Amino acid sequence: MLNAVGIDVSKGRSTVAVLQPGGVVIHKPFDISHKSSDLRDLARYLGSLDGETRVVMESTGRYHEPIRNALSKAGLFVCAVNPHLIRNYGNNTLRKVKTDPADAKKIARYTIDNWVSLREYSVMDTTRTELKTLNSQFAFFMKQKTAAKTNLIALLDMTYPGVNKLFTSPVRPDGSEKWVDYADSFWHVDCVLDSGQKMFTERYQSFCKRHGYDHQPERPEKLYAQAKELVPTAPKDPVYKEMIQDSIAQLNLMSKHVEELRRKMDELASSLPEYQTVRSMYGVGPSLGPQIMAEIGDISRFDHREALTAYAGVDPGKNDSGEVVHKSGHASKCGSARLRKALFQVMEAMLQLGPRDNDPVSQFLFKKKAEGKPYLVYMTAGANKFLRVYYGKVKECIRNLPASDSED
Template sequence: MFYLGIDIGKRTHAASVMDEAGKILLKGFSFSNSTVGAEALFGALHKFSASPEDFIVGMEATGHYWLALFSYLDERHFLTHVLNPIQTDGWRNATEIRKRKTDTIDSVLIADLIRYGDFTDTSLMNENVISLKNLSRYRTYLVGTTSDFKRKVIAVLDQIFPEYETLFKGTGVFGAASKEVLLTYSAPETFENVTADELGQALRKASRGRLGADKAESIKQAASSSFGVRFAQEAYVFQLRSMIEQIKFLEKQVNEVEKEIEIIINQLDSVIMTAPGIGPINAAAILGEIGDISRFSTAAKLVAYAGLDASVTKSGEYEATHNVMSKRGSPYLRKALFSAAFVASFNDPVFSAYYQKKRSEGKHHLTAVGAVARKLTYTIHAILTKNEPYKVQI
């Protein structure tokens, strides 16, 4: 048996081969992260054996750069272990080369760790779960970018038409009708040049009949007495219209991503969808970030991974009596769990009772929701581990 250790890089990887006795047969073989590079590695391995079954491969889960090589090796039936870098760091500290770190040394280190066998695989997600992780994170990016544009739109409106925001409190400045109005008219002077009937018709069409003449009159009245900036309006209007177009495009993209997520979630048919507060979007984020639930031998480890555990502040003889959430681990998972906890706190009898209990103890609303999120994480760990749907226990 041969042990192949690969140190992963963005453009170039390094590989070392060790035999069962610990003898280094190949040291620091450099190859590119490409098909040509992978074929060059296979050529080097053929000197020892042409059969993939004679090799055990180890590589670190470094960013996303390991995925392509792993996929390539997996297709060719190599047994490949993906390691958490923390494990190889620990192994380095236990060896005589702990004070040195190079690509060559690391590839030898990984081969030796695989040969010794004292490691735990980083559980790999199936294709659907990887897709959920990527789509969910992409959705988070799109939503965040949309929010940035919305803040900038409000900043521009505050300068050229500060009264506008108060006119759409019910449907919101970024409702369909308001966005169409801003795209068409934008500045107060433009509203003054359009009749109430014309504006009313535009509002009725954009809002599907919910808004009309009354709203049009309110907008025209506010525009006529607006205390906004009157100079450089062309530049402001250009920015405003450009940003509204960006928001519309981003919202369309978010909608399309959510449709893709729902398709995959329906294919998975996971029991997580039975947990309170968890719909397709939260389910996608939670499943994508957790991956294989067997990675977490206890619910407490999952809580820690989500950063929902309490941090401990201690120095000398001082120890804090008020500990806050650590917020370590995956922020995407933590956000999804909080989102689900908000819903569960008011819609599920068990979690609602727990939320009320925390509130009765004098806890702040967000602190109580955080406690619900931790309890919900324990529930998620249980139902995913047992693969059994959630059942309300009263």
Template sequence: MDDGSNYAFIGVDVHKEQHTAVVIDWWTRVLGEFTFESKISVYPEFIKELREKIPENLNLIFGLEDVGGNGRSLAVFLKENRYIVKEVNPSYSSSERKSYPTTLKNDTWDAKCIAEVLVKKIDILKEANPNDLYWTLKQFVYRRDSIVKSLSITKIQLHEQLTKSYTSYKKFFAEIEGKTALAFWEKYPSPSKLKNITTKELKEFLLEASNNSCSTKKAESILSFIAGDGDTFREYQEHRDELVRSYVRYIRFCREEIEELESHMKKIISKLDYKLETLTGVGIVTASQIIAEIGDINRFKSADKLAKYASVAPTNFSSAGKGRDVKSKQGNRRLNGVLFLLAKQQVQLTKNTGKPRNPILYDYYLRKTGERKSKSKVPALICIMRRLVNIIYGMMKNKTEYVMEYR
């Protein structure tokens, strides 16, 4: 950059309700401190007050730790008004804070540390790029993940209730949370609701619930299992029955929400024109997760940079010419988790044919497992993850489809 003495460095500690900014010069002398509300309508006034305190000959450079969450609206405002905005990695400001003999922790001090990182690392800090499309996609991905987690918990709770009412409930249906099964649990949450219900009546209910796929034999087997379980009726059964119905309703709601969210995710990634779904094991959900965590692929100059960001590349620790590579625990752990599951899918064998889903990566996996004496398959899977990073980087960079070719 140009002579740093021509700039004022503004570190901003962002929060939901208010932000704190500290301005320093090239020699880290404090020029001003500001606290203002986290509202777009307030930002112009903040800039006005900033200009009144800062010498006119100084250009402004802003540094924010969080440009995708609490600081997103401020970052967007500053970029739209053509200010330089840098994204400060929280690890940098944390290290700066700990470098002092006495460690402090308050908004003003945090903002000052961010400003000092700006001065020291201005040439390596990335430009903030709060892209609405990637940000929106990430919100959908996180919302879906939250609902999936809640759905899993609700399924466990449903099983706990069914275990107490229907001892043999797992034998009733092939899918315990299938469409027909849910209709049955809602209509008959406990055996007490089946009293005086004939085989014919139960069969007619099951036929309607299953679109005519259940037979008289299914109704007979269910009633037979219930008779074999004995009397499971307990006090306050009516209230527990309502719990089962509540779980059923919530499972249906979650599934509808997940389907709706996925339809929007599909529309969003179609605008980006990436073709990640052509890669083995990648559907709309996985593609959305990868894109949401990576963001604009042009942020990364190479696949090596992306590998470090995904915590796939090892970190070297050495001293006096001696050292070793160790597994990195830094980087984006969510992206790392997605890549790990995707790597496992690449080396899976299909149930019907017994053939690998991705023959090329499967052969590579076998070579890597053969090279290592350890019984653990994780190191070989990490090698697959690294190969996937190269593939994904190339596909996103060039917007090309995945072509499985031996080379």
């Protein structure tokens, strides 16, 4: 006897329907709150049903996690599926009914029809969920950092134009950048010019020592000469100084938080079985690797390579009709935008590093570029190729794991 439990999840409350094959209704749809006592009662009821019981719900951000965790801990088979699969399932009626009970029954019918292929939630999924949450926060704070940096540059363009282009030092592990530290000390062109070149040279040397930067003796002279050519549009006024230094403080705070999230993501991702395999791929570093792993999740969710490329939205769309057959189409973009962004960053890294002899992705990318393909075409094609190689390598990595370490 098969018991299919469909749960339509909302914030703080869910609707549950229990069906058996043939459309037999075991329990009419009913509402359940996400309180611990109510979830225990639900787990007890579902556990008392005769036969095999499987619970399916949509993966809806964070809302589904309390009920998923409670039922999984109670020993029930729980599966969270992509809402896109449910939305496109079983729409074989002219009537459009959109209610919580109807959606719960729809999920239950999906459970029956896909019984064999359902994948049970595992402990490893907790790590992957945590990694994806960190990646979500990372993307959020990166946007905040970009906005803070844009605002700071706009302010400095009035007092010290082009100061953000004076240094090429990389971002430090704590998120600090040399041009930002320099602008904090020399926020206006007159901060350089008023004291004279000799005094500026001494102040610059002190700045480098205070922040731990290498001091190049010829650098102060070049900075002073460049400053003499600049024309600020705002006066050396305390109001501008306060705005700029407040903006720098905000940017440094965001930068520090971003780097801390980057470190935590790499540390967490290293506990997953495919970490070394992903990190060994060309163009993937300690930042992009965990981001890609976070968005893809467990590779066993995808039955074939095309399913993964479709999930990322880098698969070419098809729009043929009759005698009209298109040779190529736009990417579907029906999937994770954060994953597509990370893939494009990997492609950008390959373009900067150049093709590698034993790497099929970079060879393919440069081949498409040499053929004169538009930027988005060869970048999307390269991302598609990367995911196909990723799928094969990670699948092989998981297969070669000892049985105790495998997620399957």
